[in-house]
Amino acid sequence: MSHRVRQVEAIEAGTVIDHIPSDRALEVAHLLTAPGDQFFLGAHLRSDNMGHKGVVKIANKELSPSTISRLALIAPGATMSIIRDYVVVSKDPVPMPDRFTAIARCPNSNCVTNHETVTTDFLVVRPSPLEVRCRFCERSFPASELVLT
Numbered sequence: 097m098s099h100r101v102r103q104v105e106a107i108e109a110g111t112v113i114d115h116i117p118s119d120r121a122l123e124v125a126h127l128l129t130a131p132g133d134q135f136f137l138g139a140h141l142r143s144d145n146m147g148h149k150g151v152v153k154i155a156n157k158e159l160s161p162s163t164i165s166r167l168a169l170i171a172p173g174a175t176m177s178i179i180r181d182y183v184v185v186s187k188d189p190v191p192m193p194d195r196f197t198a199i200a201r202c203p204n205s206n207c208v209t210n211h212e213t214v215t216t217d218f219l220v221v222r223p224s225p226l227e228v229r230c231r232f233c234e235r236s237f238p239a240s241e242l243v244l245t
C-alpha cells in the first residue's frame with residue numbers, strides 16, 4: 097500500500113486520464129465531459145516523472161475513438177485507464193495516431209484551410225514533444241499551438 101494521501105477520489109466505473117500536462121488539464125476536462133457528467137479534475141498535482149501533472153476522472157463513461165484522437169493532440173503522453181467495479185481493467189498510453197484529420201484549426205492564418213471549406217489534416221512529424229505538419233500549407237507546429245475545432 098502506498099503511504100501517500102490519495103490526491104483524487106476513486107471512481108466505481110469510468111475513465112481516468114493521468115499524466116496530463118498541468119496547463120492542459122482544464123482543456124482536457126472540457127473536451128471529455130458533457131453537461132451532467134460526474135467528474136473529478138486535479139491540476140498541478142505532484143508527479144515523480146513530470147513535476148506537476150493534471151488528472152481527470154469521468155464517472156460512467158468510456159471515450160470514443162474521435163475523442164481519444166483529440167485527447168492525443170492536446171495531452172500527448174497522457175495515460176488512459178478504464179475502471180469497472182473499482183478495478184483498473186486497462187491502463188495504456190493514449191494512442192498516438194499517424195495524423196489528425198478534421199479536429200483542429202491550422203495556426204497559419206494564410207493557410208487555405210482557414211479561407212475555404214477544406215478538411216484540415218495534420219501529419220505527425222515527431223511524437224515527443226509532439227510536432228505536426230499541415231498537409232496544405234506544409235508548415236510544422238508544436239501541438240500546443242493547435243486549437244481543437
Ligand SMILES: [Zn+2]
Nearest residue numbers: 202207230233
Ligand atoms: Zn495549414
